[in-house]
Amino acid sequence: METVGRPGLRDQDEPGPRPLRPSTRRRAGDLLRRVRTAEPDAPQGKAWRPAGRPARLRATYTRTHGVRHMLAALDLATGRMLYRIRNRKRWGEFLDLLKVLRRTYPGQRLYVILDNFSPHKRAEVLTWCAGNNVELVFIPTNASWLNWIEAEFAALRYYALNGTDHRSHDEQGQAIARYVRWRNARARPKRGFAINSKIRSPDWQANYQAKVSC
Incomplete structure (x- = not known):
């Protein structure tokens, strides 16, 4: 002071x-760990996903939990x-x-x-x-x-x-x-x-x- x-x-x-994303589904990091467990030889880039399953973030336009300031x-x-x-x-x-x-x-x-x-x-x-x-x-x-x-x-x-x-x-x-x-x-x-x-x-x-x- x-x-x-x-x-x-x-x-x-x-x-x-x-805002929060309006869902109680598991986080993207949990999904990535499940994919790596199922396919241990897969590339280890943090944004990698199997073909046809791109990484996604849920939308925030429906804010069922409201927002904080x-x-x-x-x-x-x-x-x-x-x-x-x-x-x-x-x-x-x-x-x-x-x-x-x-x-x-x-x-x-x-x-x-x-x-x-x-x-x-x-x-x-x-x-x-x-x-x-x-x-x-x-x-x-x-x-x-x-x-x-x-x-x-x-x-x-x-x-x-x-x-x-x-x-x-x-x-x-x-x-x-x-x-x-x-x-x-x-x-x-x-x-x-x-x-x-x-x-x-x-x-x-x-x-x-x-x-x-x-």
Whole structure:
């Protein structure tokens, strides 16, 4: 945590909903083991299947188990991530996360960097922030890449979710929790965002300001 009295910077965002495939059939990995047992001389590539039996992932357009939403914040001073998983993603859930951040980082002004999702601008949220020393810093529209937490979501999807076939939301949540514990144990302060990017150029910044003021 930063020294008490210094402003705390926190990136905040909510990735897309986390669906489950609507079936209780065994996972693809179980099927692969059964195929290898029946045909031990078969090639061992992880995507191999017998002729006419391609590897398949079940569709998610019928979400009989519903979806879950992950609301998360990234502490730029330590690199650690704090998150909550909820059934909905409304202003109430967002405000609850802000209250958790306020309790976690007391005694300093919090700057929360986030996008222009409408629940973030709800009157109740803005009123609470004004009374609790929290400032919401909204990034420009269509510029989500400016929020450092987006890269963390990409890593989470890659290491914890891609190619999975979780049988329940609890199981999916456990996979997310294992990854977050692992990354937080190895977290480092976030510094030097887009060091070599053209957005660091004074000329580019001046031109950008001129464009947005038109």
